[in-house]
Amino acid sequence: xxxxxxxxxxxxxxxxxxxxxxxxxxxxxxxxxxxxxxxxxxxxxxxxxxxxxxxxxxxxxxxxxxxxxxxxxxxxxxxxxxxxxxxxxxxxxxxxxxxxxxxxxxxxxxxxxxxxxxxxxxxxxxxxxxxxxxxxxxxxxxxxxxxxxxxxxxxxxxxxxxxxxxxxxxxxxxxxxxxxxxxxxxxxxxxxxxxxxxxxxxxxxxxxxxxxxxxxxxxxxxxxxxx
Numbered sequence: 001x002x003x004x005x006x007x008x009x010x011x012x013x014x015x016x017x018x019x020x021x022x023x024x025x026x027x028x029x030x031x032x033x034x035x036x037x038x039x040x041x042x043x044x045x046x047x048x049x050x051x052x053x054x055x056x057x058x059x060x061x062x063x064x065x066x067x068x069x070x071x072x073x074x075x076x077x078x079x080x081x082x083x084x085x086x087x088x089x090x091x092x093x094x095x096x097x098x099x100x101x102x103x104x105x106x107x108x109x110x111x112x113x114x115x116x117x118x119x120x121x122x123x124x125x126x127x128x129x130x131x132x133x134x135x136x137x138x139x140x141x142x143x144x145x146x147x148x149x150x151x152x153x154x155x156x157x158x159x160x161x162x163x164x165x166x167x168x169x170x171x172x173x174x175x176x177x178x179x180x181x182x183x184x185x186x187x188x189x190x191x192x193x194x195x196x197x198x199x200x201x202x203x204x205x206x207x208x209x210x211x212x213x214x215x216x217x218x219x220x221x222x223x224x225x226x227x
Contacts, residue, residue: 005054005076005092008034011214012095015041015052016086016114017061019105019131022048028129031214032099036092039085041102042066056092057085084110087117090124097125097217104130115202119157122199123226125217127210134210138162138203139223141195144216146188151206154183158200166192176201199224 006012011032015025017040025048029035037045039057043066055062055075067075078088086103103114118126118137127136138154146152152167156176164171168187171194176183184204194203205213 002091004094005056006034006036007094009096010034011097011099011218012036012093014038014086014089014093014098014100014103015045015050016100016102017041017044018102018107018110020044020102021131024101024129024131025050028099028101031211032097034095036089038089038102040066042070044102046070056089058088084113084117086110086114087121090117090121090126097127097214099214100126100128103128104133104135115157118202119200122224125220125223127213127217129207129210132207133204134207134213135202135204136213136217137199137224138194138196138201139217139220140197141193142203142216142220143191143193144188144205144209144212145191146205146209146212148188148190150188150209151204152186152188152192153204154186154194155202155204156182156200157202160196160198160200162194162196162201164192164194166190 012034013028013032014036016038029050035050035052037052037055040061042055045052059077104111127134156178159177162171
């Protein structure tokens with residue numbers, strides 16, 4: 001059984017060691033008041049003037065100077081090397097929504113592993129935020145009031161089928177798979193509805209859609225069930 005390090009009824013911000021500037025961290029902190037740093041992401045959080053409630057990870061990249069600024073009781077070392085630090089943090093929190101900064105860019109292998117974790121923890125709503133884009137696992141049913149012309153990209157992490165309304169190129173009847181058909185560079189013709197029968201599809205939107213997406217996700221009546 002995984003120990004839950006942080007429980008909150010409000011959105012929670014995870015800060016990782018990838019690409020994330022202080023302005024992004026402060027912007028997301030306004031949306032997610034609770035903050036958990038992931039290993040070296042603690043330095044990124046502190047640089048933005050944010051003291052994390054907890055630091056989670058194997059601590060192989062938490063530098064001594066940063067560690068010295070944080071109460072040792074807030075540092076939670078999970079030493080196993082089977083999973084990534086993002087995975088460790090994602091499974092250690094309970095929250096209605098995770099926002100993640102510092103998990104895209106920098107190292108591509110880490111970024112790909114983070115997308116893998118989104119699918120393996122499909123029951124945990126999570127939006128990863130980069131400089132220009134946001135990435136999330138598409139829920140069973142999602143309505144977004146997007147402006148016509150907004151880029152809507154879909155990338156399958158496993159074989160998956162879905163239905164759409166409001167896309168220039170509808171996805172109904174398409175067998176998506178990471179080794180086959182993907183749905184990148186689609187476009188909204190207006191408000192969009194996406195439905196999927198099982199978890200596995202990544203949704204990639206412009207960062208300008210973040211506030212809308214957060215509001216919609218928090219208002220959803222359900223998400224993917226826990227395993």
